[in-house]
Amino acid sequence: MLKMNNISKLYQTEMVQTHALRDFNLHVEEGEFIAVTGPSGSGKTTFLNIAGMLEPFSSGQYLLDGIDVGKLNDNQRADVRNQKIGFIFQGFNLIPDLNLYENIEVPLRYRGIKANERKRRIEQCLEQVGLASRAKHLPQQLSGGQQQRVAIARALAGKPRFLLADEPTGNLDSLMARQVMELLEQINRDGATIIMVTHDPELARRAPRNIQVVDGQLADFTLYQGAQTLKNVAGV
Amino acid sequence: MxxxxxxxxxxxxxxxxxxxxxxxxxxxxxxxxxxxxxxxxxxxxxxQETGYPEDEIFSFHVMLFGNDVESHQQFELDETMLRGLPNVIDAVYISNTPLSGSGSSSDFSINPAPEPGLSARTAYFFTDDHALNTLGLELASGRNFNESEVIVTDNNEQRANVTIITQTLADELFSDTDALGKTVYLGDIALKIVGIIKKAKGPWMKDSRPDNVALIPYINPNISGNFIVRTDVKQRAQLASTIEDEMLKSYDKRVIIRVRGLDEAKENYxxxxxxxxxxxxxxxxxxxxxxxxxxxxxxxxxxxxxxxxxxxxxxxxxxxxxxxxxxxxxxxxxxxxxxxxxxxxxxxxxxxxxxxxxxxxxxxxxxxxxxxxxxxxxxxxxxxxxxxxxxxxxxxxxxxx
Structure with a gap:
């Protein structure tokens, strides 16, 4: 599903060079639920950005679903992001001027899905996150937990095979964080591969596979037994 | 999308x-x-097209204060002097300068006053038989004034009896027939139309009838009047700068003012x-x-x-x-x-x-x-x-x- 071989990311300014990732190797199989932890500044977000094709890498090879990402142009990267990846952001990143229905519609429009099909999918996703009755509400009329559920619905609407979550519970209280986590686990059980960046060791422990990023490299990984729907585990 | x-x-x-x-x-x-x-x-x-070769023409205003000459006679002499200057194509006395914003107008009618009849607002200039050539105007039909038709006088009872009008005025007054040879009336003064000018503007381009113009061969200047001189484009500035001296040389009890090109007069207006x-x-x-x-x-x-x-x-x-x-x-x-x-x-x-x-x-x-x-x-x-x-x-x- 996801293979990163010797990925490096170098940020260069006039004064200083910073290696955000160094010879980063990771193989993720379909259906895995991985929690990525690590101290601040270790390169977690850079890893997530590269995995989600949000920024280019400096060297190495990255294969996503067999596609060599390094060879794609900007438009092709946008299309692959749209079709294969669902994003869940720490700050939800909902568009404040659009209601829930329209927010979820955004990636579907970019894919060129017809209005009837969009409607069906949006209603289904809102149902799945328990917000079917709030479709016409604006994001600011919802609690943080509800907003994150909308963001999850938006990520799911495109039926992605790969879900990237950046501190999905970082802005939520513990009750709402638990609800969101349960939702992610359910989505994983339904077949989606999930990579979740988190600071929260409690949440990380709930993921079947943990990886730790330290100084831009993969430091260690721990496989937690009792994974619910883990189909296959690949080491690095 | x-x-x-x-x-x-x-x-x-x-x-x-x-x-x-x-x-x-x-x-x-x-x-x-x-x-x-x-x-x-x-x-x-x-x-808009004025009908005049503006850059070849300049005009000036003369005011006499000497009592030892008759103005109409002096102006006749001035005309002759001006026409004799080197590089002058032609020169003429005229009651007002075209395009300058200053002039005379009245209703020209097909019937004598007070008889009612079709009339048209018309700007008119008192001038002589050199006006057409000096102003560079082209006749559509008819002829120029004869020397005998030009009235040079200080007697207000004497009247001219012919006129040359523009095609626009002719069309307005005589829409169905040829205006040439017909008579128009300035008040009760009968003026036979002897020529029709293709195009000429009056003093006021903003007027409701800027193209209704009549030339009348009549020189009765009192103490002031305007002269128009036509020359070559290249000579105009030089000639205009010496004109005051030339005029004063022939008679010095007078003032020469507003020496300016016709294009300049238009620009001012x-x-x-x-x-x-x-x-x-x-x-x-x-x-x-x-x-x-x-x-x-x-x-x-x-x-x-x-x-x-x-x-x-x-x-x-x-x-x-x-x-x-x-x-x-x-x-x-x-x-x-x-x-x-x-x-x-x-x-x-x-x-x-x-x-x-x-x-x-x-x-x-x-x-x-x-x-x-x-x-x-x-x-x-x-x-x-x-x-x-x-x-x-x-x-x-x-x-x-």
């Missing part, structure tokens, strides 16, 4: 900036379309209109620039306000072209609404101007042209910022800003 519906909804939810821009576009359209029409009107007025036209051009240029800057600024502001949103859209699969389209469509929607309002405002403003300032009705083509220009200008103004927005990295979506 055009996101018309969500963009419309988003605009409805945060509308203050959009409404301000919409109003600015509407005001610009209303003012620019009317101003453009007035400018076009002024340009055609300022550039039209100075206010030229100024108004230039001010209107400056006004509409500033208005269009301010509107363009407004659109540019608002789009830049929107982009900086929506940086994270744009990054999120890119992360969710928007191509760069989709981001550019988003801003173009958003602007086009605001602009279209502004233009609809602007077209209505332009029509109302046009009607107001028509009622209060006697300006012709604003043609729809000016509104359509202005609307198109404003629309294109707004798209151009938004394109640069939109392109900048498209270059926002999708990785912004994961950063805290």
């Amino acid at each position: 055009l996101e018309i519906k969500p963009i419309f909804h988003a605009l409805c939810r945060s509308k203050i900036g959009a409404i301000l821009l919409l109003l600015q576009i509407a005001i610009t359209t209303a003012i620019v379309s009317n101003a453009a029409f007035i400018i076009e009107d002024k340009v055609s007025y300022l550039s 039209m100075a206010q209109d030229t100024l108004m036209m230039r001010m209107l051009i400056v006004l509409i240029t500033i208005l269009v620039l301010v509107t363009a800057l407004g659109i540019f600024g608002l789009t830049l502001f929107n982009i900086s306000k929506r940086t994270k949103q744009i990054g999120t859209r890119r992360a969710l699969g928007a191509r760069k072209s989709a981001i550019i389209n988003y801003f173009l469509v958003e602007n086009a929607m605001i602009c279209t609404a502004g233009l609809i309002l602007g077209v209505i405002a332009a029509l109302l403003l046009g009607q107001l101007l028509m009622q209060h300032f006697s300006i012709a009705a604003l043609p729809p083509s000016y509104i359509a042209g202005t609307a198109l220009m404003v629309f294109v200008m707004s798209l151009l103004a938004v394109f640069g910022p939109a392109k900048r927005a498209a270059n926002i990295s999708p990785s912004i979506a994961t950063r805290s800003i």
